[in-house]
Amino acid sequence: MQLTILCDNSVLPRPGLMGEHGFACHIATRDKHYLFDTGNGLGLLNNARACGIDLTRLDAVLLSHGHWDHCGGLLKLLKLREGRPTPVYAHPGIFEEKVSREQGRERAIGPGFSQAAAQELGAEFHFSTNPVELEAGLVFSGEIPRQASDAKDTRLYHRLGEQLVSDPLRDDQSLYLQTPVGLTILCGCAHAGLRNILAHALALSGASSIHGLIGGLHLMFADSDEQTRIIQDLNRYKIQLLGVSHCTGLAAVAQLLNHLSPHLVQAAVGSHFQI
Numbered sequence: 001m002q003l004t005i006l007c008d009n010s011v012l013p014r015p016g017l018m019g020e021h022g023f024a025c026h027i028a029t030r031d032k033h034y035l036f037d038t039g040n041g042l043g044l045l046n047n048a049r050a051c052g053i054d055l056t057r058l059d060a061v062l063l064s065h066g067h068w069d070h071c072g073g074l075l076k077l078l079k080l081r082e083g084r085p086t087p088v089y090a091h092p093g094i095f096e097e098k099v100s101r102e103q104g105r106e107r108a109i110g111p112g113f114s115q116a117a118a119q120e121l122g123a124e125f126h127f128s129t130n131p132v133e134l135e136a137g138l139v140f141s142g143e144i145p146r147q148a149s150d151a152k153d154t155r156l157y158h159r160l161g162e163q164l165v166s167d168p169l170r171d172d173q174s175l176y177l178q179t180p181v182g183l184t185i186l187c188g189c190a191h192a193g194l195r196n197i198l199a200h201a202l203a204l205s206g207a208s209s210i211h212g213l214i215g216g217l218h219l220m221f222a223d224s225d226e227q228t229r230i231i232q233d234l235n236r237y238k239i240q241l242l243g244v245s246h247c248t249g250l251a252a253v254a255q256l257l258n259h260l261s262p263h264l265v266q267a268a269v270g271s272h273f274q275i
Contacts, residue, residue, distance in 0.1 A: 001028065001184075002273070003027055003028075003186070003214065004025065004051055005023075005245065006026055006039065006043070006048055006051065006053070007023055007037070008022070008269045009245075011268050011270060017046075017050050017269045018042070018043040019268075019269055020039055021069050021246075022040040022043075022069035022070060023216050024039040025215070027177075027186075032134075033057050035058055035060075035077070036188070037063060037070040039070070039073045043269065045073075045076060050270075056084075058086065059087070061123075062140055063089070064175075064189065065091070065094060066090075066094030066098055068108075074088070074111070074118055074123070078121035079121060084122055085124050087124050088118070090173075092127040092129065095114070098156070098158050100155050101155060129142055129143040130142045138178075139175070140176075141174045141197070144172065144174070147195075172190070172191035172192040173192075174192070174200075174201070176201045182209060182210065183207040183211055184210075184275055187213070187215035187217060188215060189247050190219075190247075198213075211241060212240065212241035212275060214243035214245065215246065216246030218247045221249075227252055227256075231255065231256065234256075241263060243267030243273060244256065244266060
């Protein structure tokens, strides 16, 4: 499998690439092409062209969760594909009304479009709370059990009836890739909690170690004790590739670099991972 980062907050120093607040990764297997998240819509099409990736050849789109910086580029992608049917795999909660609340201000952070608008452009939604095997060795996680109480992003809410309540982000999913060198996990934002994601991946795959972990790890709210626990887990699981991206957080990246420097790389726009 080859993974190519198409949207991220940072870019490799290559002509033609652009950064944005968001995440998207193209996955090429032996026979198929997938897009995991679409970024916020600013750089996806440009960066795909610059990386030599033809998004009209996609077999499916996978949406990690219903925030604008991960699915805001979907409509542009569908328009590029000129209405041809596009399977889109997601949790049924991605179109809930999602809101960020900071310092008394509320801001809509959902997809920015309706399910109907996407369907009019060719999206064929496959909603599931259960794991979905896309092909042999490629599993979309489904809803991830919350066993460890990782640090939460207290800014995030969703509307329940007439009230805004803290969003448990049950729609957050990851992609699990089982390859000859071992299990690799691709995260969008890891809102389910990194330790929960790791435990779920191992339980589903039956693996005892993790070769790679790539994507946004959302550790910016983790205190030093929690960061230490996560680093211990990554060492225990014998991580060999740690590609940090998007929302991992600068302080957390510094900690990870201190303890896992031989295995850590920046998963910026233009990065390729051959697994």
